[in-house]
Amino acid sequence: xxxxxxxxxxxISFGFVQRLRRPSIYRLNPYVDRSDPNxxxxxxxxxxxxxxxxxxxxxxxxGKTISVFMGTDYxxxxxxxxxxxxxxxxxxxxxxxxxxxxxxxxxxxxxxxNYSPSKLYNLSVNGNALYLMIKGTGSxxxxxxxxxxxxxxxxxxxxxxxxxxxxxNADYNSRNPTSLQGTTNPYFSxxxxxNKELVKNxxxxxxAVNNPFTKFRYSNTQTTGPDFEQTNINQIYxxxxxxxxxxxxxxxxxxxxxxxxxINNDDxxxxxxxxx
Numbered sequence: 001x002x003x004x005x006x007x008x009x010x011x012i013s014f015g016f017v018q019r020l021r022r023p024s025i026y027r028l029n030p031y032v033d034r035s036d037p038n039x040x041x042x043x044x045x046x047x048x049x050x051x052x053x054x055x056x057x058x059x060x061x062x063g064k065t066i067s068v069f070m071g072t073d074y075x076x077x078x079x080x081x082x083x084x085x086x087x088x089x090x091x092x093x094x095x096x097x098x099x100x101x102x103x104x105x106x107x108x109x110x111x112x113x114n115y116s117p118s119k120l121y122n123l124s125v126n127g128n129a130l131y132l133m134i135k136g137t138g139s140x141x142x143x144x145x146x147x148x149x150x151x152x153x154x155x156x157x158x159x160x161x162x163x164x165x166x167x168x169n170a171d172y173n174s175r176n177p178t179s180l181q182g183t184t185n186p187y188f189s190x191x192x193x194x195n196k197e198l199v200k201n202x203x204x205x206x207x208a209v210n211n212p213f214t215k216f217r218y219s220n221t222q223t224t225g226p227d228f229e230q231t232n233i234n235q236i237y238x239x240x241x242x243x244x245x246x247x248x249x250x251x252x253x254x255x256x257x258x259x260x261x262x263i264n265n266d267d268x269x270x271x272x273x274x275x276x
Contacts, residue, residue: 001014008061012060013056013058016054016056019051020050020052021051023098023269027044027047030042038094040094041096044099058110066113069110070111071109072109073107077103080100080103080276082099082179082180084097084099084180087225099140101180104133104135104145107130108130109129111126120158121157123155123157124155125155126153130149131146132147133146134180135180143180147177149174151171152171153170156168166195167192167193170189172186173187178223179223181223181225183221189211190214192208193208205243206243207241208243209241210242212239215237221234
């Protein structure tokens with residue numbers, strides 16, 4: 001990584017990252033799900049890890065009331081593990097299995113802005129756009145994925161007198177691929193939270209409602225091939241209400257030294273469904 005800082009509190013950076021992406025246990029599981037005899041799905045214990053190569057370029061500016069980050073990444077990969085769906089016209093059975101069949105990459109643009117004109121208000125805007133260019137290899141060489149994906153998030157923070165604060169958030173996710181052959185529909189989500197400081201720096205109470213105007217979300221997954229088209233619709237309960245009470249006991253004067261053992265699986269591919 002190379003970074004250059006300028007006098008006006010701005011900087012540019014350039015870097016190259018190579019990460020190992022391992023298939024999750026969900027994708028490796030050899031169990032064959034025949035609960036629907038017309039649609040059989042299974043994992044593949046023969047999947048192997050792949051190297052993700054990323055070239056990064058970024059610009060950052062930090063001022064008194066506003067901070068901005070803009071960046072672009074280019075990712076390229078071979079033998080990406082993806083779900084492949086095939087239809088057998090002789091038996092009318094559809095089979096889905098994971099294979100190391102993806103090759104290509106994607107160009108991504110990231111944007112983040114924080115604006116605080118006063119102590120009473122803060123605006124945060126985050127967004128990214130990714131153009132995927134992946135094609136199948138081996139027995140899935142006929143499949144190609146060229147699609148623009150994007151996500152936008154807007155957060156408004158308000159601080160009032162007597163320890164009151166409020167956050168209003170909105171998110172939009174575009175249509176996303178589940179494999180080289182499938183996509184899910186876009187969705188919009190909102191949330192509202194109110195917080196109250198009961199005892200200064202000690203006791204806090206908060207309440208939040210997620211998606212107050214949308215009780216259900218319908219997840220529509222469409223999978224197509226040369227000789228088949230499949231639609232899967234799931235109804236998900238989208239609205240939720242949360243309450244919390246937090247008490248801060250303070251902190252220790254010195255850190256406790258303790259040996260920690262564990263594994264951080266941050267290089268594992270998507271655990272659920274057929275997502276990329």
